[in-house]
Amino acid sequence: MLLISQLSFIYKFIRFLYTMYLFKVILTFVLSCSPCLSDCGCNINRNGQCNKEENEIKPHNKYGREINSNGEFSKMNFETSNMVLIKHGIFEMGTNKPMFVSDMEGPARNISIKKDFYLDIFEVSNENFYDFVRMTGYKSEAEIFGDSFIFEMSLAENQRDSYEDVRAVGAPWWIKLKGVTWKHPEGPDSTIEDRMSHPVVHVSWNDAKTYCQHLGKRLPTEAEWEMACRGGLKQKLYPWGNKLNPNNQHWANIWQGEFPKTNTGEDGYIFTNPVNEFPPNKFGLYNMAGNVWEWTEDDWQTDPENSKVKKGGSFLCHESYCWRYRCAARSFNTKDSTAANLGFRCAKDIS
């Protein structure tokens, strides 16, 4: 009997020790990974440990939009940052004093924009397009075709004569150069690293449309673009009024000097400028006139299958030759065209 009693005691003792051991193991686990039991977003990693480091808020994230939004991060707000809301309404589009009749600038007529819409404050920049390409791996049409058009002044003087055979007909200051793309704007040896805040160029209408769609946006219609350009002013030449240089200041990046030979760059820029330079119009929009032409959604009337309307003129425009940095002015290119002075901005519907 004594033996049975002793064995029973030993069994109970061992069971006690085992229970204590299990208790210790469970307690250790709970203490080492208590954040996992709260809603801190802590994840148990592969070896079963709670990876606290990954869940700490790093200083550079401390004031980030997502961190401070209590999980209410609004995609809508993010997408419409750097956009302005333009209210619907009727405005007078076109002009009764066309500078280029063949461009069908006239007549002036009342156009109704039926819905409010957002429009990018700035032209799409190299930095914007770089982010898009990094995320999507997108290949632009100039990259696929292998060339694009640059202005002859972009080349060193001793290089210009060697491109006689690839100059544009009727506009010999345009040279079609191999290896020119949005990230190599003057050929393979050039870079955008020193102009990430400048507008992206050498992008086709198809590229522009794809970019906008990726962000849940779209290209503006010509009417939306022109209404935005006018900024609430009625029948003024420019986004800021009728005088080209009020207060003796430059209000847009265009050409000063004798086109196409001499550009004095009096406005500060021979080529493109950063997208946030020059004063905005009354709607807060920058560079609607000048800097780079901007693609719109609309077909060009006489070639609706292939060509799209572009608006706003560019840094190459001069009153003597291409007085198209007026809100009513318009021109066109085929959808797959690319050039050093052609970019875009996006619009967005209110959802």
Ligand SMILES: [Ca+2]
């Ligand atoms: Ca200029």
Ligand SMILES: [Ca+2]
């Ligand atoms: Ca522009």
